[in-house]
Structures are given as C-alpha cells and as structure tokens.
Amino acid sequence: MATKTPEQINDDLLRPLSGISGRYALSAALLAGVAVAAFCAFFYQAYTGLGVSGLRWPVFWGFYITNFVFWIGLSHAGTLISAILRLSNATWRRPVTRCAEVITVFALSIGAMFPIIHLGRPWLAFWLFPYPSERRIWPNIHSPLLWDFFAINTYLIASVTFLLLPIIPDMALVRDRAAGLRKKIYRALALGWTGTPKQWHRLETAMHVMAIVVIPVAVSVHSIVSWDFAMAPVPMWHSTIFAPYFVCGAIFSGIAALLLAMALLRKFLHLEEYLLPIHFENLGKLLLVMSVLWFYFIFAERLTTWYGNSVGEMPVFWATQHGSYAPLFWTMMFCNFLIPVPILAIRKLRSITGTAIASFTIVIGMWLERFLIIVPSLSHKYLTYSWGTYRPTWVEITITAGTFSGLALLYMIFSKVVPIISIWELKVGLRQVPHSARIIVEPKEVGAD
Amino acid sequence: MPIPPAIYGLFPDPDSAERGMNALNRAGISPRRIVVMSAEPFDGYSFTQMDERTPMPWLAPMGGLVGGILGFLLARLTQEAYPYPLITGGMPLLAAWPTGIITYECTMLGAVLATVATLLISTKLPNWKPKLYDPEVSHGKILIGVLDPSDAARPEIENRLRGAGAEKVKIIGVSPAS
Amino acid sequence: MSRPAPGSSLYLSVVIAIGVAALGLAILERALSAEAMSAAEEESSGAFTPAHPTLYDAVREFFEIRSKPVQPIAYTHKVHLANGMQCTDCHVGVDQGPDARIPSVNFCMTCHQVIATQQPEIKKLAAYKARGEDVPWQRVYGFERSAHVKFNHAPHIRAGVDCSVCHGDMRQQTVAERKVDHTMGFCVSCHQQKNASVDCVTCHF
Amino acid sequence: MQRRDFLKISAVAGATAALEGCGNPDHQLIRFVPEEDLIPGIATWKPSICTLCPAGCGLLVRVMQGEAEVVREGRLGLLKMGLAKKLEGNPAHPINQGKLCPRGQAGLQVTYHPDRIQGPLARVGPRGSGQFREMTWESATRQLASQLADLQESGQEGSLALITSPLRGQKRAILDAFANHFKKSLPVELAFFDDSTIRAANLASFGHALPLTLDLGQSNYVVSFGADFLGTWNSPVAQAIGFGRMRTGRPGERAKFVQFEQRISQTGASADEWIPVQPGTEGAVALGLAHVMLAENLRPAAGAGHAGLLLEGWSEGLPDYAPEKIAAQTGVKAETIVRIAREAAAHDPAVAILGGAAAAHTNGLVGALAANALNALLGSVGKPGGILFPPLLAAKESGISLEILASQINSRAAAAKVLLVYNADPVFSAPAAWGVRAALDKIPFIASFSSFLDETTMLADLILPDHSPLESWLDDAPPSGSARTIRSVAPPAMHPLHNTRSMPDVLLDLAHQLGGDLASTLPWKTYDEAIEASFAALYKEKGTKIAKDADEFWQKAQDQGGWWSTEPESVPASPAGAPSGVVKPRAPEFAGDPNDYPFHFLPFASQLLYDGSLAHLPWMQEAPDPLSTVMWGTWVEVNPRTARKLSLQPGDLVEVTSPHGKLEAPALVNPGIAPDVIAMPVGQGHQNFTRYASGRGANPISILSPLTVEGTQSLAWAATRVKLSVVGRGKLILFGGSLTEVSPELEHR
C-alpha cells in the first residue's frame, strides 16, 4: 500500500479538476444529448398535453411518479448515510461522505422535478407555494403533495448546505493552487476561508448539528413520499407499513447507488488508493443488511395482504404474483434479493466488482419496486369494470433516460469542479483511522529548527 | 481595508505548531492577536483551543422553534384566518395531523437555517476582503502568527517562532518607514 | 491533460441541434393546427372553446396581458345616457339571465333612421345595415376562458349592485373601456362585504 | 422545404401578427344581421319530433343564442342565431313522457355534423367516385323535374322508383300522392329492423295492421320472446317507462319478467328469468305455454277467439306442443314451460311479446301468431296491462320490398329510370345476395335527399340535401307506444345552418313544376301548409272541444308538439270474420348446411347505432355498448366454451363465413350467448358514411341469406348459418375492464 504525503493527497484528489480528456468530453456530450432530448420531450409534453405520455384512465400515475419516488429514495444515499456515519463517528466514512452527499443533492433535485413534469399544467406548479395571491386562496395543507413540497424543500436545503459547508475549505485549497480565471472563481467559492481554528470549530459544530437535524428530515421525507400513496384508499397503497418500508427501500437503493458511484469514480478518477476495498466491504455489509430488511418488509406486506384476503387487494396481489405484472415482480425479487444477497453475504464475492454488480441489480430492482407499487394498484382498483393497463410512451422513456444521464452528467461536472473526496476530512481521518483503512502517511522530518 | 501588518511562522506539523503557540504565549502576546490557520482541523492541541465556546447547539433548536411557530402559523392562518376561510361544506379545513407535519418540516428547516446562519455570521463568512493568509497553509503548513506586532516585539516573535520550529517566518504589511 | 476528442463537441452540438429542431417542429406543427382552431374560435362563440389556441395566447394569458378592444364604431355611451336612456334599454336581458344583449344593427337603426343621420359614425352604422351586416362589436369585459367563470348578471342586479360597480361610470365613457379589473379578489371582496356566497362553485363550474 | 410548407409557415407568422390585434374587427369574419331576436344566455324550449327510429317520440329542444359560421348569399360570415343545444323528451308527449333514449339525444349531432352535405350537388365524376359539384336549388330541382317530365311524356310513369324509410303523416301523404301519380310506384319502405311481420300477424289475429302497444306499467307478468323491447324494439322509451313502473312503481307489487332468447340482450339482462331457447322455436314455446294452460284448464281455449283458431290444433289443445314433446326441439325444459305457464296464468294481467330475432326466422309470422294467440288466451288483448291498439289516424299502404324491386330491375322484369332515395341506405341495409348495388347501377338517374354521403348517396346523380329534423317542419302519427291517438307536429326548432331544403318542400316544388294532376292533388306550396291542412281536418274530427277554431287548434298543437287524445282510446280486436286459413306451425329454415356452417348467426340491433343509420354520430360511436362496452367498432360475440373449442382469445380477428359471403371482425367472449350462436351487432361496416363511420368494422347484413319470413316480404335476418375461423389479432376498444364483478380471472384487456 502506497504511502501518501498531504501534498500527494492534494495532488491526487485535485488532479481530476484540471483538464478534460477526450473520453470525458465524449461521454459528457452523450449524456448531455440524452438530457437535452429529455428536455425537448418535456416541452413537447407540456405543449401538447399529457396525452403524449402513456397515462390513461385509470392509471393516472406511471413512469413519472415512479421516477419521483425512485430518485427521492436514491437521495437517501448521501445525506442520511453520511449523517449517520458522522454521528457514529465511523472513521472509514471520510472518503465516502462527499460522493454520497452529491448523489443526494442531484437525485433530490431531479426527483423534485418529477412532480412538476407529471403535472397536467406544469406552468402552474407554483400554486403549491404558499404565497399571497389576488385569488386569495392558499394551498391545501391536507394534501400529501403539499407535505412533499415542504419536506423535499427542507431536505433539499439541508442537503445542499450539508454538502456545501465542508466544501468551503476544499475550495480554499483549490483557490491556492489555481491561477487566472479559475483562481478568481475558486476565490469566490471559498468565501474567504482561511482555516482559523474558529472557522474549523464552527464548521465541525455546524456539521454535527446538521447531521442531527438531517436524519429525522430524511426519514420524514421518504415517509411523506410513502404517504402520497398510503393516504389514498387504493388497494395495497393504504398500508401502515409504507413509511418504514419506503425509508428502508430508500436507504437500500441509496447505498446501492453510492456503491455504484464509488466504483465508477474509483475507476475513472483513479482513486484506487482512496476508495479502498474496506469501504466497499463495509458499505456492502450495510447493503446486505438493507437487502434482508427490505425483504422482510415486502414479505410482511405480502403476507398480511394474502392473509387479509380482502376483495379489494387480492386482484392487485395476484396481478403482481402471477398476473400480468408477475414478470416485473419476479425480476424485482431477483434484483433486490436473490442476486445481491449471495454476492454480499459471501465474503469472497463481496469484492469491489461484486458489490458493484449487486448495486447495479438493486438500482434496477428498486426502480421496478416503485413501479410495482404504483401501477398494479392503480390498474386494479375496487370496481373491476374500471380495470385497465398502462404502457409508457417514448416521451416518458426519454424523460426517464434523460434524468439518469442528467444525474451522471451532473456528477461528472461536479467531480470536475469540486474534489469528490473531502480532502480536509480525509487528512483528519488519516490521523485516526484504523490500520486497515489507513492511507499511510510517511512521517516527515520535523523542519530544521 | 488593507491587510494588517503581521508576523507569522509556517509550521510543518501540529507538534511544532504547538511549540510555536506555547512560545508566543510565553512571550505574553495577547491571545486575541494570535492568528492560527491550518488546512485541517486539529483537535486536542492547545493552538486550536481558542474560540471553542459557541451558542450554535442552542441556536439551532431556537431556530427550530421559530421555524416551527412560523410553520404552524402558516398552516393555520392560511387555511382559517386570511383572507377568508374557504367553504368546505363542513369538512375540516384544518386538521391536527397535517398541521403537525407542516410544523415539523418548518421546525427542521428553521434549525438548518439557524445553524447555517450562525456558522456564517460567527465565522464572518463570506468575506472576500483581503486579509492575512498564506497559500502555504493549504499545502499542509500551519500558520501561527501575531497581528499588528509592535516594531519592538517583532524580532523576538520571529526568534520565538523560528525557535519553535517554524520553517519560514514572514513579515508583512510593515511600512519601511516604521 | 488531453485535448477533447475531435468530434465530441460536434456530437454534442448535433444532439442539441436535433433536440431543438424537434422541439421547434413540434411547436410549429402544434401552432399550425392550433391556428386552424383559433380561427374557428374567433369566428364562433369564443367563450366556449378550449383555451390557449397558441403558445402566444397562453403566455399572454399567463401574464394576464389583454389586448385593448378596437370598436368599429365610436359608439358613445356618454351621449346616449345623457339623453336619458337606461342601460337596459339596449342591454336587454341583463336582468333576466346571465348575459347582456349587445344590440344588433337593426336595433340601433330603429332610432338612427332619423336621429343624427349625418354624423360620420352613424353613416358607418347605416352602411353596415345597407350591406346586410351587423356591427362587429368587440368584447370589452369578460373572463378568460381558462378562468371557467360562469357569471350571471341577473342575481347581481337583483341584489342591487349598480352597473358602475363593475363597469365603471358609463356616463363618463364614450367607447366602453375596461375600467375595472375583474380579478377574483375584486369579486371576492364584494361578495364578502355583501355577505354573498364565497363558495368556489358559486362562480366556477 | 416545399412551397406549401413555406406558405404554411408564413401564414403562421401572419397569423401571429393578426393575433396582436385580437380586439380588432378588421381581422374577423363579417357578421350578418341576426334573423331572429334572441336574448343571449336564456334558453327557450321548442317542441320537436324524433325521427331517428319509428317510435316517434316527442322532443323538447333547448335553443339558445349562439354564433354560427354560415354562408348566406354566397358570403361566409357569422350569424347570431338560435342554436339547438340539447334534446330532451317532451313531458307532455304520451309516448315518451319527457324521457328519451340515447339515440334520440344524439340526434342533435345530425344537425351539427361536420360532414353534412351543405347544398345541392350534381355528380361530375363516374358514378360512385364521390365527385360532385355544387349547384343552386333552382337548377337542381329543374334537373329533377325534367327527368320526371321525361318519364311522364314518354309514358313511362311506372319507371319511377322510390326508396324511403317508413314514413307517416303528411310527409307520407305527399310522397304517396307523388308516387300515385307515377303509376304503381308505391314507395319501397326500407327499414332493416322492420315490423311488417308483427303487423301482418296482428292483422291476421286481431284485425289491426299495427305494431304492438304494450301497457307494461300495469302488467303483472311479462314473457318476451326475443324482443329487445327495452333497447331497440318497437317503442323502446315508452316500454322502458312502463318497465320502470312495473318493477318498482307500484308499492307492494312487482311483476315478473321472463325473457326467451339465444343471447342475453340488453333487455334480457333486466329479466328476472332468462331462458335460452333454440333459434326459431320461440313460437313453439309460446304454444307450449298455451298447451299447459289449456291442458290444466287455466284458460278456456275459446277465450282466445279468432287469434287461437288461426292455429292448427288449437281447439284440440295443441297436442303437438306438450312441454315434453317440445323440450328437445326448443331446448327449454318441460318443467320450466309448465312452471311459467302456471305463473303467467296466475298473475293477471300477463302479456307475451314476440319480436326481434324471433320474428325474423322463416317461421317468424307463425311465431308472432302463436304469441298473439297466447295473449288472447291470457285475456290480455285490449286490456290494461296487456297489448293495446290505438286508433290509427291514417291507414297505410305498403309498396313492394326492396328485394323484389332489385330482382325486377336485375332481371329486367321492370325498368326503373329514375330513383328517389329518402332517409334510406339500401346499399348498406340489404344483404349482398339481393343484388341492390347491381340494380342501382342499372338505374339511369338517382336522386338522393340524404344529408350525408352514405353508400347509396355516393351513387346518386343528384343530391338534394334535406334539412336536419331540427331545422324542418315535422309531423307524425306514431302507431304504437301509447294507447292514445297521437298526431305530432313541430315547427323548425332552429334556422337551417346550410343551404338545404326540406324533402316534402322539394316534392311540392317539383309537383308545381310538373303541373297537371299532380299539382292539383298537392295544392300546398309548402310542407307546413300541408300539415296545417291536415290539422284543420283533425280539428273538425277531434278538436272542437279544445279550441275555438282551427287556427287556435293549430297554434296549440304547435306549442305543445302535437295533438293527442286525453284518454287511452284503444280499439278492440276486430278480426275480419272467421279465420280464412288455418296456419300450421312449422320448423324454421336456415341457410347453410349445419355441418359446414355450425353456428347460427344472430345479427342484432345496436343499442347505440340502431341499424347503422346512426353510425355517423360521434356520441354514438364513443358511448360504450351496454353489454360489450365496445366503442368505435364492431365485434363478434362467442360463448366462452366455443372460444375454448376454437382456441380463440378475446380480441382475435375472426372470419365469419356464411353461404352468402364473409366478413372479419374481432371476437368478444360473452358468457351470455348460446354456444352454437354467433352474434354480431348491426351498425358498423359502412364504406362511406362520414369521417366517423367510414371504413369502420364490418357489416353483418352483407352476409345474410336472402330468406324471407314466410307469408311476408320481410327478410328473415336471423336465418343464416355461419362458420368461424381465427385469422389474426383484431382491435377492440373496450371501456369496461372486467366481465365479472368479483373474479379477477376474467380480466381481458
């Protein structure tokens, strides 16, 4: 294992910030192309009407709300995990927190766009905002969508600050090593950070307080997202298990996304010496726990439904178990449980590649899970005469693809602008980490006296 | 505002910085004039122990309280008081559970905002004005120095800093005339 | 640091260009079909056809920009009212139902056959009649289609609301102008003052 | 970019500029001086008459001021006019008492149909090419007048052929006068679901050539054989009103309703007991019921009088129709027949109804006579709760059938030089086997009064578009639906939108142009004058007590929507003496060998499209069929067991082959159809019938065999056998998701 001086750490972690490789530009262009196509698709939809999507009577929510839940769930990768690790003082967390928090901010921003994308009249989305208008009416606080509005905005503000505050010292670091225009920009971004003990102390205290605050916010966000469903008397939605089930699923998919991002960053930004097998190992164990927990939740949900045998719910149950949605359901079970659990449980397979594969299937599986929560219930409500189907159109698929590539693009750009590993925190950690996760620093001779 | 005159040493590691700090303290320099800068926080060293008292852990709940009250009022007043209660045919216009949720979220938002505001105000960030700084800090050096040293004390401070293990000692902002 | 791969920015611009072109085409296609619709609307009972025939209309409505009506004849309310006529003499039906009648050219000509026949505006009126055409009066008031307001004059008149409350003092206006902004706030304050229903469905259905 | 596109884009730019001046009159169409003085926003209700089916319901039309884009004197402009906004039943009208069926309500769309023919047209391209040019009414009527004058001059008066829907009232009188003038040209009355078999049976049994008028509101037991009397048969609104009363309208009393048929019709769905019966054996079941009543002495055989004596074996107690003997043939269990006979006999007044497919077998007339005899035996003829016959104001003479006309033309037995078509689409509503299309091709000159380019009008040389019913004067004398004497009349509810003319007005104009005898038999200038004249006569007969003079009577009738007697005026059964010929009941005949064609083919009237004449109305296309929930299309109904046998999935495209043709349509599984029956709604399958119906689905009429009901000229449209094969995947638009309320197994979309 290589040993690194602080200077080398600086060099390694700031290297991705300079220069754009051809491979980078090409993939950015590709991702941007898809994202632009998604924007075009959205404007086309807003202009023509939601009819260009595959939504129909009685399935009024489809891909868009699936994506909404999925992205909000994914956003639990960062802030929540990072906050828990911070509070529990898990020292191995340090190279991981920022790439996790970035996922939160971007996934949350993207997720928060979907309720607007899916509106029939998106230009009136601002009516959710409680502002005094000449119409003299206010939003309805009974609506879970309004709770969403408050919860997501709180979470977004908290996450953004949670991400940005520890970036300030790193901006100062970049500032000191940059020249020209870049220096000016980073000088502005560093906000005049000098690194006095007072600044450090306040920053650490603030991060501690934020970590305490953000955990209940994160839990509430996904609980409220689950209540978007659970508050409606729709078969298999109206369930008390939904809030913890969604929070569990969110953390599950969040860790998977984080692992996936870490694996990619490690490969493409050459961070092999920073994102170590121990990180994948530890997060992989966490992922295993979440996978089992997720299975426990879905088992509990299915079991109670099946025993309950209620006239309203059984059609949805059977449609997913062996009806028209069964292929998706069993794919989900494979992706979320049957594939990842052996990979993550067997130590030999819990390698970086192994966890990345497991994470990939989990991301797919969790997307399917969101879809399977929403669509089969809507298409099999109480009056059998009103049963229907749903089939997405190119517009929805493009927008969905656009958000995935949008996230990847934002991530790429972010990692080009900000060190994706919190340098100062890493350095602090070097003085504390257990041996296995230590980046060994060659002790330097004390300067001549 | 121009950078104030200062004299500082750059220390390669916290142990030498600790010695530098002790040296300055022994020299009887007011702690308020001593400047410390580092590229990472050092806990458990005396040179970082200044300014540790902060009301932040108290201000956050206070902010939360304010946010919560505002959230509660927002939920309540917008539904019932201003400018007229909507007609809902006997259905409740305001219910405890949703109000609780809105209040909860606003409480959390208040706490977050209070924390961030406390941080920024107490550390006087953002502040882009020129001030004492040395880019060497970001290369891992620890800066310990004295602001506005009197001409008389300058050589002694310099010696003490060097004696404690400073790699470099720099003097800035002193007019040649003085 | 390596140079960007040749063509990568080209690729990006092509993708963006395709996207923008697709969007443009979609809007254009929509605008074309909407154009046909808007023509239909202008010609027919405008208040009952779908809102926003074009993007332009939609944007204008969103920002509540309304064009000023240009009347074909400089009809003067001032003179008619000064001569002792009542609103309901011409706007028949306003106290019976939702709408007020805008009199047809025949109605105007019953008097102007003999009165003020030499005035240039009356000559215009007579020319319409001679051509077998009605005067194409332009709407001055009226709610945006998307407001879905079903206003009914009669109950307001029965409640003793003076015409001028909503239409301004017509004795001071020649050609009718939009003197009062019929915003929802305007309606609601009056309803509150008069203890009338502020139930949404009172007006919107 | 093509030049056209460029022009389009510059037009957009121009239009945007024009929108700038939204409030500017210069950019808008001219406005015509209003023809009527209406207050905007206030509705007036005007009486009218529904002409979409033979029931003759009274309408109230909600008229409000609106602005229509019209052409007046060659100029396009906007006109403020009264526009019909909604059709409701006329509460004063004895037949529908303020109620209206879905088809009647959609009649509104006939007036505003975007594909209405807006003025007279003359053919320019080859016949059938659909190329026409516009012309004036003057030259159009002159052209037709000269054709007719040619016939007169060349002494070929018999070469005028007329095909119309069944007409009544003065419209019929004018047409008859016209036809009488041209010798032997009584109009061919074309209605696919005609009631001539029932009329013939009623004439034989009771002496009245009338359809049935049912008094269901007071019935206690109703046995129906194949009659969809709540949906499309006879006078459905009147019958549905009576049905509602019979069910829960009388506290403590609730009648029983038993339906015998092969496929659960919309009416069968409301039955208390639904009993499948073999096709064509409905009459046998009726006689089986009569047998039980006679055998158990529940009713005396003589009680049936003439109606009973008409049937062979009646006096002997119908020995051949003992329940056990007919059980195998009819598929109805003997004990069921016995039970129903006893129940019916015990619940006075009980009534039997036979119609629909039951009357459209080759033995349909005998079946109808059997049902009549059963009614007579039950004692329900002319009694409250039974069947009634209102006095008919004008007798009615029928022409030949379309089949005979077509065969005469095709075989050159008769020459038709000029054909006038009114309110009928013979090309669509006749089996291909009749050769109507070929016959029409042989007619040198065809004039159509149609408002739409349907299959027949496409072949016309001259199109003289009629007003829509709401735009024209209407009169009617409905023969069933109420026991009161009814003479309906309605002035136009609104001004015409287009350059159209009422058909009777055109005929009167033609009569004047032709002059001579014709002009003197038709002395009126306009149709409304003719109606007024008939009301003047009616005043003398009936109205002296209600109005002081004929003018007041006429005015009152217009305000009310007609004149009707205040009390039921049912006339007693008055068969002309003793039965002339005793009828021997017989088994039905079917076209097609059962081995090659294993299924009975059951076309049925669509609740929404009726016989196809309403397929052009978007409301009717998009309303889900009550039982199948299909929208915008047609389908073939198959029993689930049959579907399994043929490994047929719902929505599969199937080919239905009869000895006379084949068609393709998507299949629908219907648990309520007999396994050996294939049912298909009539209505779709128009080649030409406006943008909403053209090229949609298949027309079951086209593959029917030309068998007729024995003893009448009516088509036996239920007498065809077919075979079925799956040919691919079809398209079926269903509104309803599941067939059953609880089981999730039958999800089929």
Next chain:
Amino acid sequence: MAHRWGMVIDLDRCTGCEACVVACRAENNIATVGEEQAGLSRAKHWIRVERYYEGEFPDVKVKFQPVLCQQCDAAPCETVCPTFASYHTGEGLNGQIYNRCIGTRYCANACPYEVRFFNFFNPVWDKPLHLQLNPDVSVRTVGVMEKCTFCVQRIKAGEIQAEAEKRELKDGEIRPACVQSCPPEAMVFGDLNDAESRASRLANSRRRTKLLAELGTRPKVTYLQRDSWHGDENA
C-alpha cells in the same frame, strides 16, 4: 337549512340503456376523444353503466350499475388535492374547480369509484359540432380533471330561479341531465336534508346500499339493489 343533494339509483329499474350517458355528454360538453384515444382508455364518461356477468351459460345473469361521482361526504379526492381544486361545497357536492386544477391527477387515484377523467389533450370539436356546446357549462382545457358535478349548473339555475321568484325549491324541480333522461326513471335526485323529498324517502328503502360503503367514503348516491320476484308468495 342548506341543501344536501343526493341521488338514488334503483337497480331494479335500470335497463342499461345508456340514455344517462349520452344525456350527460350532451349537457356537460364532454368531448369525444376519437377512436385512437378511446383505444388508450382516455374516453371520458362522467357517468357509465357498469355491466357485470354472473354465472355460466345457461344460468347467466347480468347486472347493470350506473356509476357516477358519488359526491362522498368523506371524499378521498378532496383531501389529496394540493390546490383546493377538488373540495367540498357548501351544499355537500364534491366541487371540481377547473381553473384551480394543476393536473396532479391525485384525486383520480384516490377516488375508489374511478369517476374522474383527465383532459390529456385540449378537447376538439370538428366544426360545426362546437355549436352544440352548452354555454352554461365550462369546456375544460388540457391538463385538468373533470367529473360529474350533479349538473351543478342546473342546481345553480334552479336556485337562482327560485330566489328570483322568492320561493323555496320544490322537490324534483332540479334534475341532473341523467335523471331527466332516464326512461325507466331509475334515478331520483333530491335534497337529502329534506326528509320528505322523494330521494330521502327512497334512500331509506330496505333495498338501499352504498357503493363500496366499506371504504367509509359516505357517498350521497344510494343504490337500491335489484329486487327478486316475490309473486309466488303473493299468489
């Protein structure tokens, strides 16, 4: 006392004829969506007649059940609307304020009766079919929800008329289009706060049921279940 409008549907009378469906379409400016969109399940029917088969041939029965907005007293659609577009009116109707609707379609998901329909596109009438539009009823635009209003325009007109004539509303004076058209008079509309109204009396029939009553939505539409023939006992 405020009115509380309700409806009673007698399933023993309903013949499934669809007169109500077309009457509703005509009265309320419900656009036809055309074959393609209907094929995508986007046809709008504020009232529909549900048809359910029971049993196997030859013992088959069919049940018709007209379903329209049940105007629930505890309506799931109302609470979930973030903008009060769906709300409870003073007379107990589930109001749908089109101009306030931003198209979340949440109400439609929450509605267990599936009686809410969405405007996926701007409705189009082929000229001159637009002349049939009822000026008393809004034409909904793209992106908003719509549903049965109990013909609120008729209720309003009736109330304004009664007020103009300074009298109380009579029972049966106000009839939604479906009730007005129904040939067998299976539907009765009236004020449930008036114990003497026909609707109130019928709503207490021994045959009364509520659709999906177990969900606790407290609908104001009462269904009278089909009766069986009890002639045998009488005989």
